[in-house]
Amino acid sequence: MAKTTFWDVIEKTIVRVGTPLSAKEIWDKANELKLLGDFSTSGKTPWATIAAYCYTDINNKGEKSLVIQTSSRPAQFFLRKLADQVDLEKIKRQKDSELAKKEKTEKKKFNERDLHPLLVAYCYGESHFKANLKTVFHEKTAKATKGKNEWLHPDIVGVYFPFRDYTSETLEIQNHLSITSIKLFSFELKISLDFANLRQSYFQAVSNSSWANEGYLATLNIDDDPTFKDELRRLNNAFGIGIIKLNAENIFESEILFPSKINQEIDWDTVNRLANENSDFSSFLKLITEDCKLGKVKSEYDTVLTPEELTQYISAKGISESQ
Numbered sequence: 263m264a265k266t267t268f269w270d271v272i273e274k275t276i277v278r279v280g281t282p283l284s285a286k287e288i289w290d291k292a293n294e295l296k297l298l299g300d301f302s303t304s305g306k307t308p309w310a311t312i313a314a315y316c317y318t319d320i321n322n323k324g325e326k327s328l329v330i331q332t333s334s335r336p337a338q339f340f341l342r343k344l345a346d347q348v349d350l351e352k353i354k355r356q357k358d359s360e361l362a363k364k365e366k367t368e369k370k371k372f373n374e375r376d377l378h379p380l381l382v383a384y385c386y387g388e389s390h391f392k393a394n395l396k397t398v399f400h401e402k403t404a405k406a407t408k409g410k411n412e413w414l415h416p417d418i419v420g421v422y423f424p425f426r427d428y429t430s431e432t433l434e435i436q437n438h439l440s441i442t443s444i445k446l447f448s449f450e451l452k453i454s455l456d457f458a459n460l461r462q463s464y465f466q467a468v469s470n471s472s473w474a475n476e477g478y479l480a481t482l483n484i485d486d487d488p489t490f491k492d493e494l495r496r497l498n499n500a501f502g503i504g505i506i507k508l509n510a511e512n513i514f515e516s517e518i519l520f521p522s523k524i525n526q527e528i529d530w531d532t533v534n535r536l537a538n539e540n541s542d543f544s545s546f547l548k549l550i551t552e553d554c555k556l557g558k559v560k561s562e563y564d565t566v567l568t569p570e571e572l573t574q575y576i577s578a579k580g581i582s583e584s585q
């Protein structure tokens with residue numbers, strides 16, 4: 263008996279559901295409806311492979327392809343042999359309406375600031391950062407002419423101290439040579455990232471995070487469309503803001519999808535403006551100064567929740583349900 267393939271999963275799932283589905287929906291529905299059979303894969307993102315199968319089929323076979331693409335944002339697929347049996351336009355309108363209702367419901371459950379403890383825990387434990395983070399409350403920004411401070415402040419800022427990684431002798435010689443291993447990070451957070459909000463979100467991060475050694479745009483949900491990932495890659499190559507995909511199921515399995523460009527020099531003019539405009543950012547600089555004088559982290563940054571506390575927090579906020 264032939265082993266179940268990706269094509270078997272794609273075809274069985276679409277036939278069973280009877281509507282166009284995104285690659286992620288095909289995989290999720292196949293699991294939900296127990297259609298996988300003896301299928302197995304070692305890949306961590308099988309839906310990305312499903313998308314690749316569909317795109318390759320369409321590009322190589324044209325009018326004879328097994329599947330057709332019914333929408334682009336998000337990319338959804340349907341079986342060509344079933345296309346004449348359903349009203350695809352009507353289905354699309356229904357799905358768009360359902361998606362809008364779902365997004366509205368999700369927004370009521372939690373907001374972007376509720377994601378801060380997830381990013382704080384991830385960046386504290388992730389070897390690339392090992393950073394202490396502090397939330398910058400926009401409400402504390404000095405009032406100014408409308409538009410003057412728009413996109414000025416990041417959601418969270420962070421600092422890496424070398425105290426845990428370098429010996430006292432290494433730190434001392436760095437000090438004598440006027441060299442510092444301290445790094446400053448800046449983060450913009452979004453619940454979801456797709457074509458609808460990509461440009462505004464990305465250039466918001468460019469505007470408020472490019473002053474740091476590394477700037478990032480972090481999100482809980484991200485469009486799986488390969489063309490969307492290509493656009494992210496293009497923006498990252500052009501402007502240098504990195505992309506972080508948070509994983510609410512296991513925050514420590516979050517990923518840096520695209521690394522930030524590393525700026526060797528801090529934009530001190532912007533730092534000075536941020537400190538003048540926002541008391542939280544000014545406080546952040548004072549905390550760094552105090553810890554540098556002590557040679558260890560003693561100041562109070564955002565609380566790093568334990569794994570157990572984080573699990574309870576994510577459940578209470580309903581964050582994992584949105585992924």
